[in-house]
Amino acid sequence: MNILAGDIGGTKVLLQISRDDEVLLEQQYVSANYATFDALLSEFMAQARHVVGAACFGIAGPVDDTTARVTNRPWQLDSNKLQQQFSIPKVILINDFQAVGYGISALPENSIETLQSGDERPQGVRALIGAGTGLGQALMVWCDPHYQMLPSEGGHVGFAPTNDLQLELLRFMQLNAYRTTCEHLVSGRGLVSIFNFLRERNPELLSQKVARAMETQDAAAVIARFALESGDTLANQTVDLFLEIYGAQVGNHALNTLPYGGLYIAGGIAPKLIERIKQGGFMAAYRDKEPMAELMLNFPVKVVMEPRVGLLGAQQVALRSDAALC
Secondary structure: OOEEEEEEOOOEEEEEEEEOOEEEEEEEEEHHHOOOHHHHHHHHHHHHOOOOOEEEEEEOOOEEOOEEEOOOOOOEEEHHHHHHHHOOOOEEEEEHHHHHHHHHOOOOHHHEEEEEOOOOOOOOOEEEEEEOOOEEEEEEEEEOOEEEEEEEOHHHOEOOOOOHHHHHHHHHHOOOOOOOEHHHHOOHHHHHHHHHHHHHHOHHHOOHHHHHHHHHOOHHHHHHHHHHHHOOHHHHHHHHHHHHHHHHHHHHHHHHHOOOOEEEEEOOHHHHOHHHHOOOHHHHHHHOOOOOHHHHOOOOEEEEOOOOHHHHHHHHHHHOOOOOOO
């Protein structure tokens, strides 16, 4: 049976048709180029010319049974309509971080970077968190013979500053929005917001090279590149503050879930910043949870380095007839 799997995000979409272990067709699309997901899928299916027996799409946004909405793109998906329109017998919609969770079990060890070994317990609760276009979170519980994913929109909880600088940042963010969520800061756009805050606070630190690059290139990518490759002061301060906030939110997620089976950090940002993450500030913020600081040492903390893990998870769900059940 041919399987259609998709990783549907606000920035890009990755679609793949496979049969057994053979990839028949795979394409990546820029989300902003399409008014609807249906239009994008129509283009892909016209090129594919393969009969599809089942499909699963991991959606970066809330999923309600047979319908879903992409948070950072004005797209609505309906599995029943997709089945009819594209003649696919079974279409399953899941949250993108559900897809990541299902994909983790199929990853080789070299696709995982361990930040803290902890006291890992077989079949223990697993937690997922990851920053990219937005901030995804999810929970995984053992449901013999596999883990079952429980979705979450925890990235939209309110941002809680932990020091004076972060309080200043919150006030800066509130100039443009009455409510600041964790996703507003722990995401690609959040990296840019932090940069703008620090630039306004210390305008003399802005280099003309960075300013010129940001005029024509993705701002978040420019900040990361100048921090990692050029040692730019303002970019470095931005990444440091970003990782401090990110680490604290990872710790919050650990306290909420007690993930003795592992806390997995996915998303597109962590792999790119892995060397800075391993320098210590990220995990220091994660562990700064008095009176629960000792408890934080017990949870395995790992970074998912494989960018296609969500697509792999969607593929696993499409293959499994009991995807929605234990």
